[in-house]
Amino acid sequence: MAIVSTVGDSNKDVLIKVSDRFDFSQYKVFRDSYCDSNVAGTAFRLDLSAANYMDSSALGMLLLLKEHADKINGKIVIERPNDSINKILEIAQFHHLMEIVR
Amino acid sequence: MSSNDRHVLIIDADNEHLERLAAIIGDEGFKVTKSNNGMEGMVKFYQNRPDLVVIDYGDGTSRLETCRQIKALASETFVPIIIVAPYLNDEQISRCIEAGSDDIIFRPFSMAIFRSKIHSMFRIGEIYSKLYTLTAARQNDEELAEALFSQVVEKGNVAEDNIKIFKRSAETFSGDVQLTALCPNGDINVLLGDFTGHGLSSAIGAIPLSDTFRAMTDKGYSSLEIIKQINRKMHQLLPTHMFLAMQMVTLSVTEGIAYVWNAGMEDIFHFDASTGALKERICSFHPPLGITANLIGDMKPKLVTLSPNDRIIMYSDGIVEARNSVGEFFGEERLISASQLGFAHGDVQRHIIAALEVFCEDLQQDDDISLVDINCDISLYHDLGLAKGSERDLPIEDTLITQSSDFWTWQMAISGEKLASLNPIPLIINQLQEIEGPGEHWYNLFTVLTELYVNALDHGVLNLNSELKNSPEGFASYFDEKEVRLAQVGDGYIKIQLQHQSTPSGGLLSITLIDSGSGFEFTPWIEPGQADNLGDNEFSGRGIKLVSGLCQSLSYKGNGSVVNAMYRWDR
Numbered sequence: 001m002a003i004v005s006t007v008g009d010s011n012k013d014v015l016i017k018v019s020d021r022f023d024f025s026q027y028k029v030f031r032d033s034y035c036d037s038n039v040a041g042t043a044f045r046l047d048l049s050a051a052n053y054m055d056s057s058a059l060g061m062l063l064l065l066k067e068h069a070d071k072i073n074g075k076i077v078i079e080r081p082n083d084s085i086n087k088i089l090e091i092a093q094f095h096h097l098m099e100i101v102r
Numbered sequence: 103m104s105s106n107d108r109h110v111l112i113i114d115a116d117n118e119h120l121e122r123l124a125a126i127i128g129d130e131g132f133k134v135t136k137s138n139n140g141m142e143g144m145v146k147f148y149q150n151r152p153d154l155v156v157i158d159y160g161d162g163t164s165r166l167e168t169c170r171q172i173k174a175l176a177s178e179t180f181v182p183i184i185i186v187a188p189y190l191n192d193e194q195i196s197r198c199i200e201a202g203s204d205d206i207i208f209r210p211f212s213m214a215i216f217r218s219k220i221h222s223m224f225r226i227g228e229i230y231s232k233l234y235t236l237t238a239a240r241q242n243d244e245e246l247a248e249a250l251f252s253q254v255v256e257k258g259n260v261a262e263d264n265i266k267i268f269k270r271s272a273e274t275f276s277g278d279v280q281l282t283a284l285c286p287n288g289d290i291n292v293l294l295g296d297f298t299g300h301g302l303s304s305a306i307g308a309i310p311l312s313d314t315f316r317a318m319t320d321k322g323y324s325s326l327e328i329i330k331q332i333n334r335k336m337h338q339l340l341p342t343h344m345f346l347a348m349q350m351v352t353l354s355v356t357e358g359i360a361y362v363w364n365a366g367m368e369d370i371f372h373f374d375a376s377t378g379a380l381k382e383r384i385c386s387f388h389p390p391l392g393i394t395a396n397l398i399g400d401m402k403p404k405l406v407t408l409s410p411n412d413r414i415i416m417y418s419d420g421i422v423e424a425r426n427s428v429g430e431f432f433g434e435e436r437l438i439s440a441s442q443l444g445f446a447h448g449d450v451q452r453h454i455i456a457a458l459e460v461f462c463e464d465l466q467q468d469d470d471i472s473l474v475d476i477n478c479d480i481s482l483y484h485d486l487g488l489a490k491g492s493e494r495d496l497p498i499e500d501t502l503i504t505q506s507s508d509f510w511t512w513q514m515a516i517s518g519e520k521l522a523s524l525n526p527i528p529l530i531i532n533q534l535q536e537i538e539g540p541g542e543h544w545y546n547l548f549t550v551l552t553e554l555y556v557n558a559l560d561h562g563v564l565n566l567n568s569e570l571k572n573s574p575e576g577f578a579s580y581f582d583e584k585e586v587r588l589a590q591v592g593d594g595y596i597k598i599q600l601q602h603q604s605t606p607s608g609g610l611l612s613i614t615l616i617d618s619g620s621g622f623e624f625t626p627w628i629e630p631g632q633a634d635n636l637g638d639n640e641f642s643g644r645g646i647k648l649v650s651g652l653c654q655s656l657s658y659k660g661n662g663s664v665v666n667a668m669y670r671w672d673r
Contacts (some may be wrong), residue, residue, distance in 0.1 A: 060342070
């Protein structure tokens with residue numbers, strides 16, 4: 001599976017791990033990975049360490065996740081993007097919009 | 103389609119087999135056409151246009167040829183073919199598939215299996231026909247959008263000889279937008295935008311984008327104001343996951359500098375074309391537009407000082423992310439070397455595209471490709487501004503203030519923090535156009551008002567010394583200092599008064615600006631004979647020289663804190 005999500009014991013911690021290509025083909029699976037997590041204050045951690053490609057529609061998908069997190073007063077953290085994905089995030093200046101941890 | 107409408111053609115040399123198959127298919131409620139040889143089968147196919155063909159394997163070769171020909175006759179319509187055969191070896195099976203057969207059923211088979219295969223083929227056929235309809239509809243929409251796009255969005259670009267634009271779409275319709283437009287003062291705005299995705303969905307924003315860009319450029323709004331408004335529009339318009347990555351360059355013909363913006367796109371390159379040296383890169387400093395309701399933080403353009411040999415190259419990620427057969431990216435380095443080769447041979451665009459094509463060979467392109475090559479020799483653009491302006495030297499006929507019915511006055515005062523945030527010039531021009539109607543004669547007036555206002559603000563209210571602007575480096579520190587002083591402007595104010603008297607051919611406008619400053623050293627710039635001594639490379643003083651050239655008269659009072667200009671216009 002290219003996208004696997006794990007919900008923590010407290011229900012307020014969701015870890016989403018994306019592998020291989022993070023692009024439009026993952027749209028539905030990605031959305032399904034978080035849309036049922038509606039507990040206020042949920043922290044969504046997006047582990048990109050195993051992803052090797054990301055396109056602009058994936059940036060759009062991050063914005064949808066952010067919108068969902070904002071709605072429930074939660075937050076999102078992008079974790080360990082590789083160099084090429086980090087470059088995409090940097091060009092898009094996404095650190096202004098969400099936390100990115102290398 | 104109900105089963106009664108479905109039509110099956112059976113080709114089998116063995117009459118017993120033929121009748122048996124026909125009976126099974128007929129029992130399912132399908133219409134059946136029978137044939138016991140390939141040639142006749144093809145004719146019947148052509149006459150009856152069946153939805154499915156069942157063929158016996160027969161001798162192999164000639165049947166497979168029938169199979170091929172039927173597929174060719176079906177052309178873009180999907181007509182499934184099932185081959186009925188005794189045991190076949192691997193090679194024979196693959197030859198059947200190559201010939202266009204969609205399934206093979208081996209003898210002996212049960213009636214149940216045969217029926218299932220027929221139904222399964224019809225199901226696949228339905229998917230194909232839906233896909234075909236959808237593709238045709240989409241293609242139609244895209245062609246329409248493409249036509250609209252080239253007619254509405256990109257029509258009206260200016261300076262095409264010196265701002266070269268190349269575009270190649272991944273699909274018929276492109277998510278990339280390239281626009282150029284002329285400001286009232288002769289400056290030129292160049293915009294390269296890349297909407298998320300491709301195809302029709304990425305085009306939703308293109309028309310409002312180009313409308314906003316053109317209308318605001320035309321009215322003389324600053325690039326910051328234009329970008330703020332585009333951001334606002336895109337935020338309202340685009341769904342959450344869509345946005346607009348965008349670069350904008352304002353070539354300031356009067357100042358000899360470029361104001362450069364980069365919101366979420368690849369680095370912009372600033373080259374010296376005579377040496378090929380890459381002087382500067384302007385990387386993205388803001389997220390793409392349309393994501394947040396307002397721009398993030400204190401967004402300011404990068405200032406680039408221009409020399410006549412300079413070139414600015416803007417491009418979309420489709421170029422650097424184009425891949426070759428082993429999956430490597432074209433990348434920045436190849437783009438830079440191709441540009442340098444292009445400068446040396448006088449054709450940047452052709453060299454970049456050639457390098458890209460050699461690199462990618464015949465591989466299909468995944469993304470839109472856009473390239474904008476701006477020649478930064480500002481003298482090339484002077485004529486554009488003048489062509490748009492009106493005749494300058496007109497004799498004085500009337501004097502103002504005759505208090506006839508054709509007379510009006512208009513004034514406004516701006517003070518405190520508004521001085522930092524409000525640009526009154528577009529408001530004034532709008533006001534004038536409301537009263538006196540639109541026209542090209544306002545372009546020069548725009549320059550006059552801007553120069554007078556900037557002088558009143560910078561040298562009057564803010565008391566900035568324009569000598570700072572004598573060097574390119576000073577230019578930046580001048581703007582930094584301006585920001586600092588604007589933040590502490592306190593009770594400072596500027597009053598603007600317009601008095602207008604109609605004349606038979608147009609009107610005479612008296613413009614008065616009063617500022618709260620203690621005046622500034624204005625005499626050297628407007629004394630007769632002095633103004634002409636100013637070299638074109640000087641960074642200051644040209645403003646007043648320009649204004650006095652465009653107006654009938656220009657006079658300063660109160661040490662320079664009161665200025666009056668008389669501007670005459672004709673229809």
